[in-house]
Amino acid sequence: MACVATVPVSQEFPLVTAFPHVTTPSPATTAVAARATELSKVYGTGDTRVVALDRVSVAFHQGEFTAIMGPSGSGKSTLMHCVAGLDSFSGGSVQLGGTELSRLKDKQLTALRRDKIGFVFQAFNLLPTLTARENITLPLDIAGRKPEKQWLERVISMVGLEGRLKHRPTELSGGQQQRVAVARALASRPEIVFGDEPTGNLDSRSGAEILGFLRESVRELGQTVVMVTHDPVAAAYADRVVFLADGRIVDEMHGPTAERVLDRMKEFDGRGRVS
Numbered sequence: 001m002a003c004v005a006t007v008p009v010s011q012e013f014p015l016v017t018a019f020p021h022v023t024t025p026s027p028a029t030t031a032v033a034a035r036a037t038e039l040s041k042v043y044g045t046g047d048t049r050v051v052a053l054d055r056v057s058v059a060f061h062q063g064e065f066t067a068i069m070g071p072s073g074s075g076k077s078t079l080m081h082c083v084a085g086l087d088s089f090s091g092g093s094v095q096l097g098g099t100e101l102s103r104l105k106d107k108q109l110t111a112l113r114r115d116k117i118g119f120v121f122q123a124f125n126l127l128p129t130l131t132a133r134e135n136i137t138l139p140l141d142i143a144g145r146k147p148e149k150q151w152l153e154r155v156i157s158m159v160g161l162e163g164r165l166k167h168r169p170t171e172l173s174g175g176q177q178q179r180v181a182v183a184r185a186l187a188s189r190p191e192i193v194f195g196d197e198p199t200g201n202l203d204s205r206s207g208a209e210i211l212g213f214l215r216e217s218v219r220e221l222g223q224t225v226v227m228v229t230h231d232p233v234a235a236a237y238a239d240r241v242v243f244l245a246d247g248r249i250v251d252e253m254h255g256p257t258a259e260r261v262l263d264r265m266k267e268f269d270g271r272g273r274v275s
């Protein structure tokens with residue numbers, strides 16, 4: 001369980017809560033961090049055949065925070081996994097930082113994920129025997145890379161972990177553990193950070209903090225973030241929301257608010273469950 005801090009969020013993280021909807025420069029003017037073109041993913045064959053992604057084309061621009069939303073089973077996780085090189089795809093192409101993923105062998109894909117992508121999952125996935133700092137630098141250590149000291153300190157300070165770096169995960173609240181996971185994702189200064197329901201295991205206050213850090217990593221550090229979420233409040237932290245239904249992109253919203261996202265999601269209700 002996440003602990004209840006005594007400092008109001010607005011005092012502790014003024015940047016985080018004050019402007020959750022601040023948008024980045026026009027995507028048309030910024031470079032693309034990752035792009036899917038006519039991306040298809042089919043599971044199974046015959047009676048069990050499922051088209052999870054049906055010729056999806058989408059670009060994630062550098063310095064932009066994108067939320068992916070849609071009804072359950074619409075293909076959100078599949079899209080994220082294919083673009084992040086965690087899953088193979090049946091057709092189309094994925095480019096990440098200028099590299100075409102389908103051309104890579106397994107080893108190269110592993111190296112690309114390690115060097116160019118940061119992940120924040122619903123589960124914190126921290127190693128219990130390591131301290132917070134060791135968990136943050138673990139991917140870099142495995143890669144044999146030295147952390148960029150200034151960058152690392154900036155990331156650690158952004159997520160407010162300076163006083164907790166020697167703690168082990170069991171000595172941290174859920175929210176603090178997810179802060180470690182966010183810092184770990186950012187430590188290598190990745191091309192893109194993917195979040196899969198990163199606030200799914202957190203209370204609303206800790207969730208708001210984590211979303212604020214992701215938001216801040218985009219606005220202050222120039223990072224690129226793509227997040228799958230069911231939560232309209234979480235999606236409202238993004239610069240834009242991409243809506244999926246039945247494996248296709250059906251809509252896109254810029255400068256979202258929770259109310260507008262909720263209204264859009266309600267339109268799916270007629271055709272099935274929203275989450």
Ligand SMILES: Nc1ncnc2c1ncn2[C@@H]1O[C@H](COP(=O)(O)OP(=O)(O)OP(=O)(O)O)[C@@H](O)[C@H]1O
Nearest residue numbers: 043044050052070071072073074075076077078079
């Ligand atoms: N390993 C798999 N084998 C067969 N079908 C799968 C597999 N993974 C996903 N699917 C199917 O692909 C479709 C898209 O699934 P996906 O998990 O991407 O949807 P989602 O939008 O992330 O759903 P949720 O919001 O429930 O997590 C669904 O119909 C799902 O049942």
